[in-house]
Amino acid sequence: MTLTVEHDxxxxxxxxxxxRRFAVSAKHIAELVAPSRIFRxxxxxxxxxxxxxxRGRIVPVCDVxxxxxxxxxxxxxFYLIAVRHYASASEWMALPVTGECxxxxxxxxPAGESDAPHVAGWISYSGDVIEVLNLDALTPGPEALxxxxxxxxxxxxxx
Amino acid sequence: MRLAPPTKAKSMRTEQIILFRAGGQLLAISxxxxxxxxxxxxFAGSATExxxxxLRKVRHSVVRNNEMLYVVNGAIHFGLPITPAALVFVLRKTxxxxxxxxxxxxxxxxxxxxxxxxxxxxxRQWYRGLTALDQSVVPVVKPEGFLTNEEIAxxxxxxxxxxxxxxxxxxPGAQP
Numbered sequence: 229m230t231l232t233v234e235h236d237x238x239x240x241x242x243x244x245x246x247x248r249r250f251a252v253s254a255k256h257i258a259e260l261v262a263p264s265r266i267f268r269x270x271x272x273x274x275x276x277x278x279x280x281x282x283r284g285r286i287v288p289v290c291d292v293x294x295x296x297x298x299x300x301x302x303x304x305x306f307y308l309i310a311v312r313h314y315a316s317a318s319e320w321m322a323l324p325v326t327g328e329c330x331x332x333x334x335x336x337x338p339a340g341e342s343d344a345p346h347v348a349g350w351i352s353y354s355g356d357v358i359e360v361l362n363l364d365a366l367t368p369g370p371e372a373l374x375x376x377x378x379x380x381x382x383x384x385x386x387x
Numbered sequence: 388m389r390l391a392p393p394t395k396a397k398s399m400r401t402e403q404i405i406l407f408r409a410g411g412q413l414l415a416i417s418x419x420x421x422x423x424x425x426x427x428x429x430f431a432g433s434a435t436e437x438x439x440x441x442l443r444k445v446r447h448s449v450v451r452n453n454e455m456l457y458v459v460n461g462a463i464h465f466g467l468p469i470t471p472a473a474l475v476f477v478l479r480k481t482x483x484x485x486x487x488x489x490x491x492x493x494x495x496x497x498x499x500x501x502x503x504x505x506x507x508x509x510x511r512q513w514y515r516g517l518t519a520l521d522q523s524v525v526p527v528v529k530p531e532g533f534l535t536n537e538e539i540a541x542x543x544x545x546x547x548x549x550x551x552x553x554x555x556x557x558x559p560g561a562q563p
Contacts, residue, residue, distance in 0.1 A: 267524035269412060269524075269525075270410075270466055270526075271506050271508065271509075271510035271513075272466075272508035272510055273505065273506050273510065276505055276506060279503070279517065279524050281522065281524060285500075286500050286503065286517050286519065286524055287503070288503045288505040290505060312504075312505065314504045317504070319503055319504055319505070321505055367505060368505050368506075368507050369504055369505060369507055370504055370507045
């Protein structure tokens with residue numbers, strides 16, 4: 229009998245923003261949905277466009293493309309509903325994406341010291357090196373950006 | 388055979404709300420928070436002009452029941468385009484009179500969802516939360532969120548200074 233042990237393989241959702249692909253740990257993804265009406269109201273939080281209604285929940289829509297690509301998305305095909313963790317709770321957040329998403333298994337290389345806080349690590353897939361996003365650092369929230377210790381804990385938790 | 392007792396329908400806690408517009412934006416406020424609704428025309432006679440540097444949203448004050456209230460322009464408060472205001476809401480348990488475009492209608496709110504944590508700036512002071520009404524989402528304003536304690540102190544000081552200047556014009560910049 230031959231046992232094949234796949235060390236450190238984790239599931240990731242690959243998402244497309246413009247011409248680039250990014251990855252998010254599959255543990256942090258709730259679902260992929262078609263775009264629906266965005267309800268906008270006055271607020272002062274950058275990157276939050278408004279909210280959508282999904283399964284009776286009011287979900288904020290956060291365009292992360294500007295931070296990741298330096299420009300806003302001109303077209304969006306889906307909302308990736310991700311789980312955003314806060315100090316005391318977790319909430320859904322909708323991320324507009326421009327193409328189909330893909331579920332893959334890959335081994336993560338943890339982010340280095342020189343990587344931006346929103347980079348949780350890197351994966352290699354189909355000849356590309358893809359950034360794994362730390363949504364808790366990428367999207368707005370009441371807490372300050374995670375300290376290096378917290379980031380390390382996040383990375384450890386993802387391994 | 389005994390039938391199981393009918394299950395009692397859970398009594399849903401509801402709240403009457405006023406749907407109104409400020410700066411063209413649809414907003415909601417608990418009707419219990421509104422002491423009085425007046426037309427701008429009927430209110431204008433009792434209002435006094437006030438100028439507090441840095442507080443563009445307040446241009447008038449009014450004395451009601453021996454208390455100085457401040458008229459907050461809802462559109463400016465929320466950073467919206469200024470639209471013609473037709474009504475004022477005198478807000479209960481606050482020192483705010485809110486200038487609004489008009490009332491859209493009255494409704495009943497059955498569920499108030501806390502503002503998602505992703506909203507992490509001034510809006511947390513502005514809103515009690517969000518409610519879904521007829522497949523739409525409406526922010527429910529916090530009556531005490533229109534003026535902070537610091538802003539009220541600033542406005543009180545501006546009023547005192549203007550009173551002092553009026554009674555003693557030779558004392559410019561009179562302070563309380």
